[in-house]
Amino acid sequence: MTDTGARLRELLARDEPLVCPGVHDPLTAAVADAVGFDAVYMTGYGTSLSKIGYPDAGFITMPEMIDNAANIQERVDVPLIADADNGYGNATNVVRTVREYVKAGVGAIHIEDQTFPKRCGHTKGRQVIPREEAVGKIRAAADVRDERSEEFVLIARTDARGTGDGSLDEAIGRVNDFLDAGADVAFVEGPTDGDELRRIGEAVDGPLVYNFVGDLGSSPYVDLDSLDEWGFDLVIFPVASTLSTIANVYADLDAFAEDPVAAMRGIDDAFGETPVGSLHEFSGFPEVVEWEREYLPEEDQDKYSGSLGDDVE
Template identity: 80%
Template sequence: MTTTGETLRDRLAEDELLVCPGVHDPLTAAVADSVGFDAIYMTGYGTSLSKVGYPDAGFITMPEMIENASTIQERIGVPLIADADNGYGNATNVVRTVREYIKAGVGAIHIEDQTFPKRCGHTKGRQVVPKAEAVGKIEAAADVRDERDDSFVVIARSDARGTGGGSLAEAIDRVNAYLDAGADVGFVEGPTDPAELQRVGREVDGPVLYNFVGDLGTSPYVAMEDLDAWGFDLVLFPILSTLSTIASVHADMQAFADDPGAAMRGVDDAFDAQSLGSLHDFSGFPEVVEWEEQYLPAEDREKYEGSLGDELGEE
């Protein structure tokens, strides 16, 4: 059976930019998967905010991130690229982190060189560990990959550009060192303008990723064809589902506060206008009915006779 890592590596080998929408839970991942993408990204910021209610400032733990990644990957049919923050400790902690993400079945993770507690890569106050320490963490990640699943993709990120006095040159130098240490893809966080992006694409010696955050951070809006021309292989839109969810729910809640019935009708109509089918269809109830028909005794089907509700896929 082909692993998610193998599928992702095959896609990255193609001469076309891989564009990945960001999701924060299995629900938003299922929506993205229904639209159709070659890979999907699990945001750390959105995971922290949706799962534990705190911002991306080191409050969420490795097991919580692993659980979210595992359930997302189970729900979708394409590889998941997951945020692994700073590996949740030093190089020895990275060993367990990578082992756990491989067990979760995801296609890739990215590990950054921030100190602990880490914070969103587009907020002030970030700091990075010494280069040698960060290289050791990437070496540990690469060794676990080679031992446990050599198709697993390790993405190495540097936040050096955004630290006090940090420079783009230092971030590029670090990412190249991480690639030399065994990383599969390089990730310079926080280029501030198209000229810096062009330099990253030119000077990073390996496959390279762009984190498209937009107005939330320092990354500029650029066209996909420009990123492709500048040498980028992969682009993440990490906060897409989180911003979309907050904005949509806030608007609906405001309407609900004014007129609950009318707001509910508006939400129903908006949902029905999509191509997802009913909520029951989208959530997978028809498949549950198929499982019942295949595996449960025939008498268990009697519960449907005379009962009220949607058909749930039965004949």
Template identity: 85%
Template sequence: MTDAGARFRTLLARDDLLVCPGVHDPLTAAVADFVGFDTIYMTGYGTSLSKVGYPDAGFITMPEMIDNAANIQERIDVPLLADADNGYGNATNVVRTVREYIKAGVAGIHIEDQTFPKRCGHTTGRQVIPREEAVGKIRAAADVRDERGEDFVLIARTDARGTGDGSLDEAIGRANDFLDAGADVAFVEGPTDESELERIGREVDGPLVYNFVGDLGSSPYVELDALDGWGFDVVLFPITATLSTIASVHEDLSAFADDPVAGMRRIDDKFNRQPVGSLHDFSGFPEVVDWERAYLPDEERDKYEGSLGDDVESGGR
């Protein structure tokens, strides 16, 4: 039983729409946690791009995704929802995938019904496996949840709306079948307008996720109050930190390329205007010093006397 899963279930039971910003590594997760959110989401696209340098097109593996998820959950104080792509194989592969995510300690995952290799749910060229096979994968995932971590949250995603011959009817039908198979939450990827969102909210019989991808994808910008009114329970903003990182790093490095010294001063100044404290404070050095004081011999503290550098004993600058 995962503590993160139990906490997420408590949040899901509230009437309020649960907003989850997307992060791609422990650093961006730490920033989101500092800002303050009830739940954080690990994006598959951002993880693939940041960890292996490839787009969200089936290039990242299950161990790489789980390693990232475990490190993020360790770094933050709130429950983490994680992308589990298509489960990395058939129903038997899903058994191990869910076991490994439960061991990682995250609150829950979503698994989609795409073929392998999968791709971003807002790009062309997606394909889905037959409905019966997809239901079998969700049943396998639900059985592992029940056996290994009953509070672990299973979100079942369908990409049927976005395939070449996909229909909203097929997507809604799959979502309900996935809930019947044991999923806790349904996730219809790629609705194209507000009328489709209203139908999903009306016709899917269970808790719902909306994937708010903005200009990157095919789903509309909508107000959160509208989503709440249509019956959605969770809204993911999957690429928030990824787009922010790319845009900010590009802006800063462009200025740095023109004048490295002035560019570095600009970066320093921008960082120092944030409320996170020094880099050493934010990264956790004070906690390391506390561990040293608690567990190392007293003479180990002599290393700080007369040494040069930012004073991590007091948090640095």
């Protein structure tokens, strides 16, 4: 197995919160990796929207999510934390879900206690399954982790705070039960203010995640120093790349509609100001050339002589 889980555990053990930008595909993950983040987070919302064109409302399937996670982890050199929604069924379904994510080589997943179909943790109308059933799903996930990859990090999330009659006490009680059932990290979705975050830090007996969604949802903007003080070990920004992609592509294509040539020049100039090199360099063409030189017949290199196009060596 890969060592992404072990590397992630080392990062979580540091004295400061681990900050993970959300990515929704291998391309946005490669950008985050190039910037220099220590780990990245695969957003379920962004994956659903970018891969199948639907919102985070239970439409995307387990194989589609795992396929995206595997491709992202293959593309980056840092551990990936992946959204595994509600495990795509009951506890027996969770067994296969966790096995597949372990095979994908990711460093961690989080599983939530929502009913099916689930929805974004910052929209109205969420419901959660009974606590006993949810604990059974986490026990199943922990057993698979112990059997298949002990360093794999299991994050257990509750959406109980955001249900119609949800309370913070119920959410805290659930994640403490999840930790007792074998989860490595606790994730209370949807705290509404700093006081609730402080209470979570005081009452939860284990490492903590904060889901920094900004204006998309109900969780507040909080500075990292406060989150560190309150005991949060991991801060994910799930829709960072997705919102950035939509905003920047919209702006560029809006300009493109007015003057395509000038807009294309502006896009080229903006790309040239980044430190990633050319598009061919960033995408990995030089490595492909190295593979050709190493493994293909020598005469196969003749195709480069006198041919037109950008130099990809």
